[in-house]
Amino acid sequence: MIDLILRVLEFAAPILAMMAFGLFGAGVLTELGLMRSLARIARPIFSFTRLPDACASAFVVSLGSAVAANGMVARFRDEGCLEEKEVVLCAVMNSIPVYVRELFTYQIPIVIPALGLVVGGFYALVFIITALVKISVVVVLSRLFLDEGSCRVPEKTQQGRVSLKEAVIRAFRRERRLFFKIAAIYITMTTLVFALRDREAFEAFSVLPLAELFGIPPESIVPLTTYVASPIVGISLLGPMIASDGISHIQAMIVLMLGSMFMLPFFAARSLLPRYIGLFGPRLGVGIVVFSTGMSILVRFSILVILLVFGR
Secondary structure, eight states: OHHHHHHHHHHHHHHHHHHHHHHHHHHHHHHTTOHHHHHHHHHHHHTTSOOOHHHHHHHHHHTTOHHHHHHHHHHHHHTTOSOHHHHHHHHHHHTHHHHHHHIIIIIIIIIHHHHHHHHHHHHHHHHHHHHHHHHHHHHHHHHHHOOOOOOOOOOOOSSSOOOHHHHHHHHHHHHHHHHHHHHHHHHHHHHHHHHHHHTTSTTOOOOHHHHHHTTOOGGGHHHHHHHHHOHHHHHHHHHHHHHTTSSOHHHHHHHHHHHHHHHHHHHIIIIIHHHHHHHHOHHHHHHHHHHHHHHHHHHHHHHHHHHHHHOO
16 A cells, blocks of 8 residues: 555656646746736637637647646636636647647657658657647537637736736745645546556456457557557567568558557546546546547547558
């Protein structure tokens, strides 16, 4: 039990530190009256949607940290400034910069060299398509179900400028209750996930019958199964098979789509659910994760169908 608690704290500490930095940092910027200026940077992107300016401000913050950006969205929701539909779409938009960062920190330096230009480039393209699909869905849904958003980052009404020290004190007083609430829920959920993982709850699902159903070589079952637990290890195992012509490019792409389809729900349960439930509560947090992860799986399933129909 003590070992479990220590592992949870080791895992959660840097994420909670990032949350704290994001919440209090955004609070300081708001007190200094700078958040409205930041919102103008994202206004061209959000001009296609009906999301309010507060979401544009959070999106700018998500360029550095999605956790910090969603912390801002949670605060706006708790203050009654954002409706639940707006919160869901704002949270999805805040996940978009992650795809851009991973393109340059994961896809280009790791995936493409490991899998080759054809298969690696294909996998990077899937990430780009997923981001574009999510943006398109947010645009369409916001226009169908939202009125013009009125939630704005509050302007400073005080005469004169607020000092940095005063802004820090005000931000701490305003954000501390929300942060401690988030931290308590996040640590609880992370402990539950770690306990389930120790009991191999996430490894109980076997992809072997499904791999056989899709007609991929028997030797590709190992990287496919491994990919679900660790994408980097799965890619490392798949790369030599492609280089030695043990598996065709199309078959490798099918393995990647199958592996990522099964990996995403486990990744969501292990990493995203504790974070989003901590920020938005159980009902809304689960809804956001299911909605966002569901879109990612649907993109991969659609591409898998295309590969199966036209790639053989």
